[in-house]
Amino acid sequence: MTERKKLFAATFLTSAILACTSPHAQAAQCGSSAAGYAGWKQQFAGEAKAKGIGANTISALMATNYAQATINADRGQRSFSLSLDAFLAKRGGAAIVSKGRQLKASQGALFASIQQRYGVPPGPLIAIWGMETGFGSQRGNQNMLASIATLAYDCRRSEYFTEHLYAALQLIDRGVLSPSQRGSMHGEVGQTQFMPKAILAYGTGNLENAGNALNSTANFLRANGWKPGAGYQPGEPNFAAIQAWNAAGVYQKAIALMGRQIDGGE
Helix, strand or coil: CCHHHHHHHHHHHHHHHHHHHCHHHHCCCCECCHHHHHHHHHHHHHHHHHCCCCHHHHHHHHCCCCCHHHHHHHHCCCHHHCCHHHHHHHHCHHHHHHHHHHHHHHCHHHHHHHHHHHCCCHHHHHHHHHHHHCCCCCCCCEEHHHHHHHHHHEHHHHHHHHHHHHHHHHHHHCCCCCCCCEECCCCCECCCCECHHHHHHHCCCCCCCHHHHHHHHHHHHHHCCCCCCCCCCCCCCCHHHHHHHCCCHHHHHHHHHHHHHHCCCC
16 A cells, blocks of 8 residues: 555544544434434433533423424414515504503603613513513413424524523523423513523523513623614614514514604604
């Protein structure tokens, strides 16, 4: 064997060994149906244990069922392709603005405190609150852990939801969330629908409480570049913070418009 071939053989062998021993090679394998979910959980449980997740929390993960309703919802998010007018009509934009103005007046002390602390005015916070849960009336009734675990297993966005699954497991370990926590289809929880990673980074208390959820939402916006006193319509400095909250363009424009109307603009 020539020296060049020996070098090639050695390089190939080293690459093969690294591939077999890399974390990615050992990662639990995603799937696209319920059939592989039990096996994935078994693999993922070993990874979670190695990362320090507690035994009781891992047991809770192992007890979850494949959330078919979550998969169906994830495949059917058609409202985000609507025009702004159609989206607002579908989501009850006029009712959100009307109720939002009432809440701004009746809970003025709360919103003044939030604005003083984070620089975020009531309008966009109230718009998010109304859009996400109808001001707390529709927080979802899905098992949060099952929803996020199913999406972490599903190949469509496995990497994204795996990060949220680890965050959810940490929150359960710490007692911040319960293994039986209920939420929306993608695992969002609380009055303004936080995902687990966002709870870890920006949560300021029990998010089922409206005051905590609104403070946490303002904390999120401020951390994502909100500048006190600047505008938040498309093209203005604070619109980027609204974009960080939700990736759908029509949602972003709806929040900005409703927020302006709640804050007293037209």
